[in-house]
Amino acid sequence: MLLIHLAPLLAIWTGASWTDWTVCIALYWSRMFFLTAGYHRYFAHRAYKTSRAMQFLLALGGATAGNKGVLWWSANHRDHHTHSDTDKDIHSPTRGFWWAHIVWILCGMHKETKYDRVKDLARYPEIRWLDRWWIVPITAMAFFTLWLGGLSCLLIGFFLSTVVLLHSVFTINSLAHVWGSRRFDTKRDGSRNNVLLAITTMGEGWHNNHHHVQASARQGFYWWEIDCSWYVLKMMSWCGLVWDLVEPTKSQLERDRIRPGVMDRGSEAYRQARQRIRDAKREAKRSWNKKKQRLSDAYASAKEAAADAVQPADKIGTDL
Numbered sequence: 001m002l003l004i005h006l007a008p009l010l011a012i013w014t015g016a017s018w019t020d021w022t023v024c025i026a027l028y029w030s031r032m033f034f035l036t037a038g039y040h041r042y043f044a045h046r047a048y049k050t051s052r053a054m055q056f057l058l059a060l061g062g063a064t065a066g067n068k069g070v071l072w073w074s075a076n077h078r079d080h081h082t083h084s085d086t087d088k089d090i091h092s093p094t095r096g097f098w099w100a101h102i103v104w105i106l107c108g109m110h111k112e113t114k115y116d117r118v119k120d121l122a123r124y125p126e127i128r129w130l131d132r133w134w135i136v137p138i139t140a141m142a143f144f145t146l147w148l149g150g151l152s153c154l155l156i157g158f159f160l161s162t163v164v165l166l167h168s169v170f171t172i173n174s175l176a177h178v179w180g181s182r183r184f185d186t187k188r189d190g191s192r193n194n195v196l197l198a199i200t201t202m203g204e205g206w207h208n209n210h211h212h213v214q215a216s217a218r219q220g221f222y223w224w225e226i227d228c229s230w231y232v233l234k235m236m237s238w239c240g241l242v243w244d245l246v247e248p249t250k251s252q253l254e255r256d257r258i259r260p261g262v263m264d265r266g267s268e269a270y271r272q273a274r275q276r277i278r279d280a281k282r283e284a285k286r287s288w289n290k291k292k293q294r295l296s297d298a299y300a301s302a303k304e305a306a307a308d309a310v311q312p313a314d315k316i317g318t319d320l
Contacts, residue, residue, distance in 0.1 A: 001106060004066075004166075007159040014152040023145060023157030028165050029202070034061030035169060036202050036229040037217075043070050043121060044077040047217035048233065048245040052124070059130050064141040066162050067169065068105075069131030075117035076110060081214055084189035091173045101167075101174035138162075168200045176207035184212035185256045187265045195226070203227030213252050217245040221253060 011020075038058030041047040050058070059070040067073055076090060083089045090110050093100040104110065113131060115122050122128055130137070145158040180192030189211055197205030198220065204210070206219040206227065213221075220227030236242045258264050 001102075004159055005163055008155050008163060011152055011155040011160075014155060016152050016156045017149065019149050020153045020156040023149060023153055024161040027141075027145075027157060027161040031061065031065040031161075031165055032168070032202050033229055033232055034058060035065050035067060035165075036204050037233055038062045039065075039067065039070055039073050040077065040204070041217050041219075041229065041233075043118075044074040045215050046120070047215050048237075048242050050242045054241055055124070056126050056130075059127055060137055063130055063134045063137040065169075066138050066166055069113060069134040070127060071115065071118045071121055071131035072113040072134075074121060075114040078117050079114070081211070084186075084191070084211065085177060086188070093174055093177050097174050097178075100177075101170045104173075169204075171197055172201060172204050172207060176205060180205070180208070182208050182258055182264060184208055185258050185264050186211045187256075193225075198226055202229040202232075204229075209248075212256065213248045215246050216248050218247045221248055 039062040042050065042055070042058055043062075062070055062073075080089055080091065085092045085094055091100045091104045142154060142158050146154040149157060176192055176194060176197055177190045178192070180194030180197070182190075182192055186208065191208045191211035193208045194205045197207070199205070203219045203226065206221070206225055209221050209225070210216070210219045217233055218227060218230045219225075220230060233242055233245060237245055
């Protein structure tokens with residue numbers, strides 16, 4: 001991960017052409033679509049239907065984005081919704097910004113794929129293969145950019161677009177439960193709508209909408225809520241590539257709206273969860289300080305005892 005972040009800096013010496021920047025922009029938006037419309041809305045939430053061939057292409061395109069395997073991603077995301085902003089939510093910002101943003105995916109605690117959470121997807125051998133060998137598509141993408149435009153295209157077209165893509169996606173975990181507005185009381189979590197995040201992630205920033213109707217392929221519920229992934233999916237449906245796109249119903253749009261003077265249970269649950277984490281951290285710090293003090297006291301006592309045991313030579317002579 002560190003090398004991916006440092007690699008674009010080498011472009012200071014290689015320079016970058018307009019082709020490199022064009023590839024960078026194209027790979028950012030295309031791979032963002034495969035993540036948002038593929039990994040997220042199709043595989044994790046089954047918000048529409050498609051053919052087995054298109055299903056494979058969605059998984060393949062998503063694997064080029066560096067977010068690991070499709071089954072691993074979908075299983076963890078389903079767990080996120082089951083335990084959103086609780087102690088079992090693996091990337092809740094209640095644990096801190098950096099944990100939610102990137103540490104959780106790097107720490108190694110969640111590297112195993114939970115196949116029991118994605119039995120509907122794991123029955124396809126080609127999807128299981130892609131999940132296991134997710135590194136192959138992204139590596140092939142890197143070599144493609146190298147072949148296409150040389151070293152500068154690899155650095156800017158591939159590495160820079162990948163870095164920006166990763167952090168844009170990660171902001172949904174770290175910021176979309178902290179920064180923005182709430183339309184719906186989601187009861188257990190602090191999900192929020194944020195237009196800036198929606199623009200950079202092709203619609204994923206309408207996070208409160210999404211937590212309210214998780215199975216919807218459309219996350220920008222109203223015409224003024226920009227949701228580029230939805231626009232592309234809609235056009236694909238006109239061509240017969242996807243079908244049965246789920247949209248929120250009128251009753252869902254009216255249910256659990258936050259009203260003036262009525263407590264927002266989701267915000268309160270998020271606040272309490274964050275306070276529990278802070279209290280746990282403070283208690284852990286106090287416990288650690290006590291242990292350090294005990295060790296320090298024990299060391300001082302042992303040092304004093306050792307000094308008493310070894311008498312100076314002049315004292316020994318006097319005793320004799």
